[in-house]
Amino acid sequence: MKPATPNFDQLMHYTRRHFMGTAGLGIGAMALAQLTGRSYAGGVLGASHFGAKVKRVIYLFQAGGPSHLETFDHKPLLQKEHGKALPKEVIGNQRLSTMSGNQSILPMAGSFTNFKKYGKSGIEISDLLPYTAKIADDICVVKTMHTEAINHDPAITFFCSGSQIPGRPSMGAWASYGLGSINQNLPSFIVLVSKNASRDQPLYSRLWGSGFLPSEHQGVQFRSGKEPVLYLTNPEGVSPHMRRGMLDALAKINTDQANREMDAEVTARIAQAEMAFRMQTSVPDVTDISGESKATLDLYGPDVRTPGTYAANCLLARRLIERDVRFVQLFHQGWDQHGDCPGGISRQCKQTDQASAALVMDLKQRGLLEDTLVVWGGEFGRTAYSQGKISANSYGRDHHPRCFSIWLAGAGVKPGVTHGITDDYGYNILDGGVHVHDLHATMLHLMGVDHEKLVYKFQGRYFRLTDVAGHIIKPILT
Secondary structure (H helix, E strand, O other), rough: OOOOOOOOHHHOOHHHHHHHHHHHHHHHHHHHHHHHHHHOOOOOOOOOOOOOOEEEEEEEOOOOOOOOHHHHOHHHHHHHHHOHHHHHHHHHHOOOOOOOOOOOOEEOOOOOOEEEOOOOOOOEEEOOHHHOOOOHHEEEEEEEEOOOOHHHHHHHHHHHHHHOOOOOHHHHHHHHHHOOOOOOOOOOOEEEEOOOOOOOOOOHHHHOOOOOOOOOHHHEEEOOOOOOOOOOOOOOOHHHHHHHHHHHHHHHHHHHHHHHOOHHHHHHHHHHHHHHHHHHEEEHHHHHOOOOOOOHHHHHOOHHHHOHHHHHHHHHHHHHOOOOEEEEEEEOOOOOOOOOOHHHHHHHHHHHHHHHHHHHHHHHHHOOOEEEEEEEEOEEEEEEOOOOOOOOOOOOOEEEEEEEEEEEEEEEEEEEEOEEEEEEOOOOOOEEEHHHHHHHHHHHHHHOOOOOOOEEEEEEEEEEOOOOOOOHHHHHOO
């Protein structure tokens, strides 16, 4: 059967300018690969815009909104004024969620836990985070994060993709698209979701999706159990040799289609099939922790021996980083404490504190923290007032996008510092505000990427992770 002849529109879709541009990038990438001994497959930039301090990223996403008032932002005034009405001038014209907007009085809720200063840096950290306190001199606490979304879904979507609108490319996909892979046997973007977390807020695969970018840049979720990646193993009776032959035949068909239709998604399909074949060997290797020492396992805590737990995923993240996976994102749900905040956040911290700190310690002792960035945080903070009834040791906190805390550690970030100042109520930012777009711009900057130049044209408009905003957080950089 004679292949169909491309029509005029299909031919014009692939212009001479487009060909020269992509060909040049391809040649540059191949030359760089020859010089460095590595293959930067799939990276549209070919090379970073400037010297990169960060080679890889681990993002520890705490879904649900951890309370900054019980973790990193000590507010003695709230404890002193516990139960009294929060002054109206503090709230101003802020939009409240429907869950607390009908309260006639918003009673201040002082934290039930205490804070102490740790390390040479003297960073104040809650008693709920004794292990994080041990790495106080290794982390940079940003107390003045703020976002635009007040509800979970748009807020998480915003953090993961730079837009509240679902369907945009995720930050890991942008990193993969721009810089490509530095390990040809594993995806450049891998996602891990805790199986031992409370399922208070849903997580959708679009949070690590590629959006309108080529689909090979989407995050690949690793799961606990016998099959970490779905549909990766060969069916019964199919040998590796048979699988190789099938992929070769399929590649010829897809190549013919790609030449005829000039659709980038067909090329992506070939790349994904080849990656899946290589992962049949690489995935069992990376998920097998039997070679880890007892000291390392003990560092992460008892849950590390149970696949799929937050602790196990933190260890797996280190193993993936060791193998040069570009971007690893962990999701841990359960931080949405509208009711019993003291009980709920105590459980969450107990599940995550030791492993989060262990990851930083482990990376540091192996020399991996020198070119790896670790980010810890959720989609927003919690209110200084109690949602609903309040007592001496019982209160709940609503969503609060105006100011909240995250921490960063690793390459290019000043260790043992805090950034930004919030008011005495932990409600408003006084100085050093950091927007979501600023965080994304800074992450890309550390990876050697100018956030304004990593763009993709879609439906007639140029898009980027930071949209039309974003400033680098220079005070926290080395």
